[in-house]
Amino acid sequence: MSSSLIKNKPQVTGSSANESLDFEVRSLDTICVNESKQYHPWWHNLKYLAAGMLLGIIFIKAEIVSWYRIQEMFRLQSFHMYGVIGSAVITGVVSVWLIKRFRIRTIYGEPIVFHPKKFNKGQIYGGLLFGAGWALTGACPGPLFAQIGTGATVVAIVVLSAVAGTWTYGFLRERLPH
Amino acid sequence: MIDFLKHPWPWYIAGPLIGLTVPLLLLLGNKHFGISANLRHVCAACFPAGISFFQYDWKKEAWNLFFIGGIFLGAMLASKWLANPAPVIVDPGLTGELAGYGISTKGGLLPADLFSWSSLFSLRGLILLIGGGFLVGFGTRYAGGCTSGHAIMGLSTLQWPSLVATIMFMIGGFLTANFILPLILQL
Known part of the structure; x- marks a missing residue:
């Protein structure tokens, strides 16, 4: 496994120079380019585990994971999910505006960068x-x-099926309309 | 305090907290909130199969796998220690509709009649769980993101392609929930 990864690395840098590649392929390269030049040991990722745990608790307590809440949203039987998503977006917009306005940096002192999404x-x-x-x-x-x-x-099983769906997309993507 | 935490949280508490994930990940290390990318990382790590879409250094994206591991753990802790002792409240209209398909809304956050191993081996359970999961994986990658990447992160950075994607999520869900799901639940 690890030897095949090392073999793949030159392909990645080689393909980022290829202009014919679209955003979805380039996106991961651009993230890599803009990402920290610092290399952290694996346990630095535990801070993302902690962030994920907070989100997981909110998902349960606000019942966002409930099949019923999603059905009520699409049947216009409840305002709950619209309120959750709407207020999350407003909070996100204000946060991103503040980060840009005051040029707030990461905890490692690096500038925060945003990537435009292409239609x-x-x-x-x-x-x-x-x-x-x-x-x-x-x-x-x-x-x-x-x-x-x-x-x-x-x-x-649903997650495994979703992985299969993503793989099928990767397999077919050259032939799909974009 | 614990009593308060055990009640279901209203949208005006949960929504802003979820929105704060956006600056939190940016401040922790320039990371962009987007969960469906993990499905791609799993493909890249386990089944790249020579497909160019899966040829990249997924290990640099390992933070995101830790992040979803955290979501799983947080959900487990919250269901164990902060669970709402009262039964889940479901809209009476939805309860009535589901009762017509023999689906009980008594119990937890998910209907046990659909989300169980025995349901997986029924026709409607198979379509719902396997078919639904496949569409989530295929559709999010085709769209380039999901609710977190487009609806929350994309809209937070005012990107109009994310607005298009979000509107399409809602149209696809609206049509499916109202016109296709009833046909599946009848099976």
């Missing part, structure tokens, strides 16, 4: 397909992992 037809076709999956499973990718945490172990 392609995938946002329409893919968006409709994901919306359908969201209505069926009652979960977007984050809550899927939280649903398993509630003890609904069968959702692990």
